[in-house]
Amino acid sequence: MNSETQTLLEVRNLRKYFPIRKGLFDNTAKRQVKAVDDVSFFINKGETLGLVGESGSGKTTTGRTILRAYDPTSGEILFDTGDGQFDDVAQYDRHALKHFRRQAQMIFQDPYSSLSPRMTVRDIIGEPLVANDFGSRAEMDERVRSIAEVCGLKVEHLRRYPHAFSGGQRQRIGIARALAIHPKLVVCDEPVSALDVSIQAQILNLLKRLQQDLGLTYLFIAHDLSVVEHISDRVAVMYLGKIIELAETETLFRTPKHPYTEALMSAIPVADPHIVMDPMILQGEIPDPASPPSGCAFHPRCPYAGPECETETPAWREIQPGHFVSCHYADTLELVGVSALQKG
Numbered sequence: 001m002n003s004e005t006q007t008l009l010e011v012r013n014l015r016k017y018f019p020i021r022k023g024l025f026d027n028t029a030k031r032q033v034k035a036v037d038d039v040s041f042f043i044n045k046g047e048t049l050g051l052v053g054e055s056g057s058g059k060t061t062t063g064r065t066i067l068r069a070y071d072p073t074s075g076e077i078l079f080d081t082g083d084g085q086f087d088d089v090a091q092y093d094r095h096a097l098k099h100f101r102r103q104a105q106m107i108f109q110d111p112y113s114s115l116s117p118r119m120t121v122r123d124i125i126g127e128p129l130v131a132n133d134f135g136s137r138a139e140m141d142e143r144v145r146s147i148a149e150v151c152g153l154k155v156e157h158l159r160r161y162p163h164a165f166s167g168g169q170r171q172r173i174g175i176a177r178a179l180a181i182h183p184k185l186v187v188c189d190e191p192v193s194a195l196d197v198s199i200q201a202q203i204l205n206l207l208k209r210l211q212q213d214l215g216l217t218y219l220f221i222a223h224d225l226s227v228v229e230h231i232s233d234r235v236a237v238m239y240l241g242k243i244i245e246l247a248e249t250e251t252l253f254r255t256p257k258h259p260y261t262e263a264l265m266s267a268i269p270v271a272d273p274h275i276v277m278d279p280m281i282l283q284g285e286i287p288d289p290a291s292p293p294s295g296c297a298f299h300p301r302c303p304y305a306g307p308e309c310e311t312e313t314p315a316w317r318e319i320q321p322g323h324f325v326s327c328h329y330a331d332t333l334e335l336v337g338v339s340a341l342q343k344g
């Protein structure tokens with residue numbers, strides 16, 4: 001445990017398997033979806049760790065398991081309770097979880113479906129305060145007003161219902177709701193994916209400002225690398241339930257070491273029209289996580305796959321200080337990043 005660098009959360013060998021039941025009366029549950037399969041990472045206080053990967057790679061399950069919306073199948077979720085002492089959230093009982101929920105909250109992708117249509121904005125934002133016995137009615141009202149204001153909402157908005165708002169404003173309500181209790185850790189699960197591009201930047205800027213003002217630590221989930229580039233200090237790339245590369249953002253974008261990361265990057269539109277990118281189209285669909293391919297799970301789609309890729313699982317290793325990857329050929333492949341092209 002690295003308490004000198006102020007780690008807030010360290011996840012070790014986290015697994016979340018979902019049983020697959022064939023029918024209503026089948027309880028054999030032999031097959032499992034390995035939605036999160038041996039994932040380890042840490043997040044420092046005040047830092048943003050981006051978590052990217054195609055849909056179905058296990059990002060949401062990772063976020064939800066860390067917050068104990070799901071019980072982990074195995075692994076540790078070590079969380080600094082305030083004085084450099086780490087608790088294993090995976091072991092928490094109901095009582096301890098209730099206290100933990102004051103410290104760790106989630107912002108959802110689709111603000112509309114996560115907001116109750118019959119509650120006023122005031123009650124929506126105040127609900128986590130009520131659930132956590134925050135204080136008197138007056139103290140709650142004051143907290144709701146102040147968090148709504150810093151999230152860019154007006155006092156008169158508090159009396160209205162969510163349907164009266166645009167997508168961007170609804171996400172401001174969702175953010176205010178998550179932050180009202182002043183958590184330390186926030187899992188942002190694709191918070192801008194459902195928004196118009198013009199609104200995305202506003203919400204990302206708001207999240208950045210709130211992070212500084214409130215001293216927040218983010219796990220920021222997106223399926224698109226370009227969204228995490230500007231908000232993340234470090235980025236983890238997920239494929240079929242495993243993190244396959246993790247590095248500081250600049251390093252990852254400049255010198256990716258995993259072919260899957262390179263493929264994701266080649267799909268990012270480049271701002272400079274003089275640069276013609278050759279998008280490396282990922283062949284085929286993401287495989288079924290209930291029966292992942294042997295060896296390196298990326299091998300059926302990998303343009304660089306060699307003979308051992310089909311049979312031998314590549315080890316997770318630190319190829320440069322702070323740059324982790326699992327690919328047999330990471331030392332010799334010369335992969336193309338994005339920042340190198342964009343920033344000359």
Ligand SMILES: Nc1ncnc2c1ncn2[C@@H]1O[C@H](COP(=O)(O)OP(=O)(O)O)[C@@H](O)[C@H]1O
Nearest residue numbers: 018033035054055056057058059060061062289
């Ligand atoms: N509650 C659940 N029950 C069964 N399978 C699930 C459940 N939630 C997610 N999965 C499966 O786990 C895998 C990872 O899903 P998810 O974490 O939602 O991925 P992502 O957020 O990266 O799109 C998918 O195959 C998905 O179908």
Ligand code: SF4
Nearest residue numbers: 296299302309327328
């Ligand atoms: S281990 Fe082989 S299949 Fe997997 S990413 Fe590296 S080169 Fe591709």
Ligand SMILES: [Mg+2]
Nearest residue numbers: 056059060061
């Ligand atoms: Mg998801």
